[in-house]
Amino acid sequence: xxxxxxxxxxSEASAFDAPAASRLVTELRGTFASxxxxxxxxxxxxxxxxxxxxxxxxxxxxxxxxxxxxxxPLETVAYEIAMLKNSCKVALKxxxxxxxxxxxxxxxxxxxxxxxxxxxxxxVVLVISxxxxxFLLSLDPVIGAIAAGNPVVLKPSEIAPATSSLxxxxxxxxxxxxxxxxxxxxxxxxxxxxxxxxxxxxxxxxGRVARIVMAAAAKHLTPVVLELGGKSPVxxxxxxxxxxxxxxxxxxxxxxxxxxxxxxxxxxxxxKEYAAKLVDALKTELEKFYGKNPLESKDLSRIVNSNHFxxxxxxxxxxxxxxxxxxxGEKDESKLKIxxxxxxxxxxxxxxxxxxxxxPLLPILMVDKLEESFEVINSGPKPLAxxxxxxxxxxxxxxxxxxxxxxxxxxxxTLHLAVHTLPFGGVGESGVGAYHGKFSFDAFSHKKAxxxxxxxxxxxxxxxxxxxxxxxxxxxxxxxxILGIIRALFGWS
Numbered sequence: 001x002x003x004x005x006x007x008x009x010x011s012e013a014s015a016f017d018a019p020a021a022s023r024l025v026t027e028l029r030g031t032f033a034s035x036x037x038x039x040x041x042x043x044x045x046x047x048x049x050x051x052x053x054x055x056x057x058x059x060x061x062x063x064x065x066x067x068x069x070x071x072x073p074l075e076t077v078a079y080e081i082a083m084l085k086n087s088c089k090v091a092l093k094x095x096x097x098x099x100x101x102x103x104x105x106x107x108x109x110x111x112x113x114x115x116x117x118x119x120x121x122x123x124v125v126l127v128i129s130x131x132x133x134x135f136l137l138s139l140d141p142v143i144g145a146i147a148a149g150n151p152v153v154l155k156p157s158e159i160a161p162a163t164s165s166l167x168x169x170x171x172x173x174x175x176x177x178x179x180x181x182x183x184x185x186x187x188x189x190x191x192x193x194x195x196x197x198x199x200x201x202x203x204x205x206x207g208r209v210a211r212i213v214m215a216a217a218a219k220h221l222t223p224v225v226l227e228l229g230g231k232s233p234v235x236x237x238x239x240x241x242x243x244x245x246x247x248x249x250x251x252x253x254x255x256x257x258x259x260x261x262x263x264x265x266x267x268x269x270x271x272k273e274y275a276a277k278l279v280d281a282l283k284t285e286l287e288k289f290y291g292k293n294p295l296e297s298k299d300l301s302r303i304v305n306s307n308h309f310x311x312x313x314x315x316x317x318x319x320x321x322x323x324x325x326x327x328x329g330e331k332d333e334s335k336l337k338i339x340x341x342x343x344x345x346x347x348x349x350x351x352x353x354x355x356x357x358x359x360p361l362l363p364i365l366m367v368d369k370l371e372e373s374f375e376v377i378n379s380g381p382k383p384l385a386x387x388x389x390x391x392x393x394x395x396x397x398x399x400x401x402x403x404x405x406x407x408x409x410x411x412x413x414t415l416h417l418a419v420h421t422l423p424f425g426g427v428g429e430s431g432v433g434a435y436h437g438k439f440s441f442d443a444f445s446h447k448k449a450x451x452x453x454x455x456x457x458x459x460x461x462x463x464x465x466x467x468x469x470x471x472x473x474x475x476x477x478x479x480x481x482i483l484g485i486i487r488a489l490f491g492w493s
Contacts, residue, residue: 016185021192024181028124028151031178038121038149043095046146046176050139051088053174054081060166061135068134068160070302071257079256080136083418087140090420090437091147098147098441106451109477113453119445121149122223123199128190128213130204130227131159131304132260132358138167141202141225142180144440150200151179155193157205158186159304198222200444204262206356207429225433225443228426229262229356230383234413235373235399236270236278237390245389245411246281249362250289252387252413254340258301259360260308263385263407263414266357267346269373272366279344279364283327286340294339295332302336303359309336312359316341320350321363328360348376370395374402382406382428387413406430 036042054061058081065071065080101116125145129138138156145152154171156164168182183189194201194216203213204227217224234249253265270278290297303309313331316322321343328341338360346352346363353363367373370390377386386405390396396410406426407416416422417436425434435443461473 016183016189016192018192018195021183021196024153024183025124025196025198028153028179028181032121032123032151037146037151037179040096040099042176042179043099043147043149044092046180047088047091047095047143049174049176050143050146051085051092053170054084054088054139057166057170061163064160064162064166065135067162068131069257069260069304070300072299072301074299075255075257075301076135080133083136084139084143086418086420087143087436087440091143091441094438095147095441098438099149101450108482110451110453112457113451115449115451118448118450119148119441120448122444122446123150125150125152125200125202125444126155126193126196126198127152128155128193128201128203128205129157130262131157132257132262134160134163135167137204137227138163141204141435141440141443144435145202145444146180147441148444150444152181153193154180154182155190156182156184158184200224202435202443203227225425225435226431227262227424227433227435228384228429228431229358230381230426230430231266231353231356232263232383232385232405233373233377233387234265234268235370235377235386235388235390236268236274237370237388237392237395238271238274238277239391240389240411242277242281243285246278246285248389248412249387250282250285250340253362254286254290254300254360256414258303258338258340259362260301260304260358261414263417264358265362265387265413266383267353268362268364269367269370269376270364271370272368275344275364275366279326279342282342282362286327286342290340294328295330295335295337300337300340300360303338304336306333306336308359309333309338312338312357312361315352315355315357315359315361318351320347321352324363371398374398377403382426382430384426384430385409385414385416404428406434 061081062073062076065076099119101118104115104117106113106115127141134157138154142152142154156167158164164184168184171182197220200223201213201217202225203210207228210226210228214224249265253259256264290300324343324346326342326344328339330339341361343363345366382404384406386403387409388399389411400408404427409416417424420437423434423439424436425431433443461470
């Protein structure tokens with residue numbers, strides 16, 4: 001069972017096995033049973049501590065991401081640090097409202113009564129994080145878990161070792177150790193954790209490992225959130241501001257960790273007559289952004305490790321696409337760098353179109369009519385995101401109505417990730433469940449139904465001996481109509 005394609009071996013000193021994992025879970029269950037994590041004050045204090053952790057150590061976070069991925073500081077500050085700060089800010093502002101029971105209407109069948117929905121913490125939860133945005137994707141779910149009142153264990157990705165080490169240190173320094181813990185390591189440690197009974201598992205990564213996580217969770221009937229990926233398409237119409245569209249595609253593809261992001265544009269679909277214009281625009285803007293020798297650009301992340309480098313090289317070396325490169329294609333294995341690469345008229349049965357690319361390669365597919373793109377997208381697994389650039393109102397409506405994806409964006413890419421009032425998550429093979437903002441709180445909460453009644457209004461119609469009249473009345477009561485009850489009383493129904 002391989003969880004990560006890591007180049008790193010775990011240190012012999014860190015012997016975290018199944019018994020150690022069991023002791024950890026038992027300890028956290030004891031804390032949870034004490035009621036400590038349920039209080040508003042504890043939740044507030046821990047989200048504040050997390051916000052302070054981020055504010056106090058921005059440069060260290062930037063340095064860790066530089067070491068792990070050669071990630072440009074701007075990308076780290078904007079897409080990891082600023083987004084985490086915003087998640088903390090939203091949770092601190094809204095927490096009181098989130099934990100307040102929601103009053104709901106009751107029915108005639110329970111009259112007189114009142115009812116509410118109470119959000120209660122699930123218990124001890126596990127967060128298994130990813131390497132591509134290792135700070136954001138580790139701590140964003142943790143904010144939701146804390147806000148909902150759960151003790152949490154975080155397992156960062158060993159493929160981003162500098163960030164993993166920093167997370168372990170900082171959470172140990174800033175957070176309540178009796179409730180919030182970090183377990184570093186690779187396959188063995190993850191396996192030990194997955195053998196335990198959790199009250200929720202939140203996993204971010206790929207579909208292969210997600211199946212292992214889900215199988216382990218199923219043994220204990222543990223619910224899961226699976227944040228996965230897929231081939232996120234971009235449909236490009238001809239009646240658009242091409243320069244703006246091209247820049248937004250580049251920002252979502254190469255400006256997001258050099259394509260190593262779950263919602264990066266994976267491929268483009270446009271018409272045969274418009275494809276050449278789109279390619280020219282991409283060439284022009286890519287050169288403006290990354291220069292004539294993009295392998296030297298400091299504004300592009302490197303490929304995370306040699307395994308992924310070789311995987312991407314294999315996609316480019318496929319006979320069906322090796323002659324389709326119209327821009328880029330340069331590689332420097334010693335630096336794990338691949339330049340932004342555009343491929344035109346790629347066959348749908350090629351290797352590059354059979355898996356999520358997760359890198360700086362952008363195939364362009366051509367169709368006669370743009371409506372044909374819907375069939376192309378829907379013929380594969382449902383993606384995590386789908387994008388369209390158009391000014392055609394009807395086409396926008398058809399896209400929203402016919403394309404099933406985790407999220408859609410019209411006339412931009414990836415930005416829905418930053419809108420905390422939208423749920424972020426997949427559908428089908430791109431994931432299970434969602435988070436961000438209140439959706440993070442809900443992901444780690446149980447919505448408990450509570451009905452309050454007094455001792456008045458006790459109707460004998462519920463009790464034996466059963467009669468035809470009682471049957472008529474109960475039928476009318478549960479049906480909820482006053483007229484039906486009157487008819488039943490008079491024997492008219």
